[in-house]
Amino acid sequence: MKRGIVAVLAVLLAVRIFAAGNRAPGAAEADRFSVLVYITGVVAGSPPYELLVEGAQSFAASHANTVIKVYEAGFNQAEWEEQLTSLVAGGEYDLVLGSNPSLPEICANVGKRFPGQKFIITDAEFRGNPQISTYLYNQYEQSFYLGYLAGLVTTSSMPHANGEKKIGFIAAQEYPILNRHIVPGFLDGARRADPAIELDFRVIGNWFDANKAAELAGSMIDAGVDVFASIAGGAAQGLVRSAAQRGAYVVWHNTNEYKQAPGFIVGCGFMGQKKLAEEILADALAGKIIYGSSRTVGLKEGYLDFIADDPDYTAALPQDIRDKFEVFMNDIRAGRISYTAPPLR
Numbered sequence: 001m002k003r004g005i006v007a008v009l010a011v012l013l014a015v016r017i018f019a020a021g022n023r024a025p026g027a028a029e030a031d032r033f034s035v036l037v038y039i040t041g042v043v044a045g046s047p048p049y050e051l052l053v054e055g056a057q058s059f060a061a062s063h064a065n066t067v068i069k070v071y072e073a074g075f076n077q078a079e080w081e082e083q084l085t086s087l088v089a090g091g092e093y094d095l096v097l098g099s100n101p102s103l104p105e106i107c108a109n110v111g112k113r114f115p116g117q118k119f120i121i122t123d124a125e126f127r128g129n130p131q132i133s134t135y136l137y138n139q140y141e142q143s144f145y146l147g148y149l150a151g152l153v154t155t156s157s158m159p160h161a162n163g164e165k166k167i168g169f170i171a172a173q174e175y176p177i178l179n180r181h182i183v184p185g186f187l188d189g190a191r192r193a194d195p196a197i198e199l200d201f202r203v204i205g206n207w208f209d210a211n212k213a214a215e216l217a218g219s220m221i222d223a224g225v226d227v228f229a230s231i232a233g234g235a236a237q238g239l240v241r242s243a244a245q246r247g248a249y250v251v252w253h254n255t256n257e258y259k260q261a262p263g264f265i266v267g268c269g270f271m272g273q274k275k276l277a278e279e280i281l282a283d284a285l286a287g288k289i290i291y292g293s294s295r296t297v298g299l300k301e302g303y304l305d306f307i308a309d310d311p312d313y314t315a316a317l318p319q320d321i322r323d324k325f326e327v328f329m330n331d332i333r334a335g336r337i338s339y340t341a342p343p344l345r
């Protein structure tokens with residue numbers, strides 16, 4: 001009997017040592033919060049990714065037990081699922097944090113093989129999967145107010161505004177949030193300034209080719225476009241170059257880019273992605289994330305806004321345009337201007 005107990009203890013001890021010895025390096029530990037920030041592209045030049053990484057790093061800087069690994073998956077979207085699978089296969093990460101509308105489906109597939117793995121994705125909407133939680137920015141709304149500003153500018157007598165009521169949009173690629181929220185919101189907003197405004201919409205085909213974006217911008221300027229918006233990651237630098245060289249205006253989503261081309265970038269939106277990333281990690285650490293759910297965040301929740309307190313904004317636009325735009329922003333905030341965002345699917 002006694003020998004039996006000793007034998008059982010010996011086996012238990014051996015199993016413990018074996019288990020500890022076999023733990024993958026960096027395997028999830030009880031006292032450690034390990035986060036993989038999975039970047040679907042490259043960080044540099046893409047506002048949502050830059051802000052996500054900044055938020056995660058700032059959280060880690062103030063939480064000693066939090067370890068962040070940033071992985072840039074590159075531009076080959078066909079490889080993303082396989083890359084993510086091999087990254088989470090070791091069970092190393094308590095959480096995968098990403099920001100991309102196409103990520104939830106990829107995570108759902110990866111998650112089938114790793115049922116303990118949790119994923120939190122911003123800039124996406126996905127419900128009903130107990131491993132995934134998402135946060136959707138109300139990008140119809142940001143495009144709506146940037147579109148209104150573009151409408152005021154294209155119908156103005158500013159030096160580079162021509163007589164045509166034509167605005168432009170350059171996209172890297174088409175996807176549901178772009179086609180159903182961002183582009184329609186931009187045109188709807190512009191038409192609140194003048195219902196006769198038309199939109200010239202072009203697609204680059206990738207998120208990095210700045211020369212192609214510059215070329216497209218040039219031919220759109222030839223066709224009468226004098227105000228642009230763009231969702232194109234690093235490729236959007238080509239648009240900025242063209243607009244500054246040829247004389248055209250740009251409104252910019254998500255980040256403060258006035259410095260890139262003062263006088264040409266006439267309005268910048270704000271995306272509270274850094275703050276959201278910090279809040280998400282705090283909630284995840286506290287076990288407060290509701291998996292399976294999706295939350296939409298916009299102006300009134302404080303996660304989207306417009307950057308009006310920059311001297312380059314004040315210098316870029318005449319007072320009467322800034323005054324009209326301020327009234328419009330206040331009206332949206334107060335619910336005096338209503339709009340209907342089309343369904344995403």
Ligand code: RBF
Nearest residue numbers: 041042046047048100101102123175207231233
């Ligand atoms: N936005 C970027 O700024 N850079 C990117 O590299 C990038 N890649 C994307 C890839 C796919 C497949 C999809 C659907 C969207 C991508 N976006 C990218 C868009 C991003 O998620 C977001 O919708 C826009 O930046 C607008 O906030």
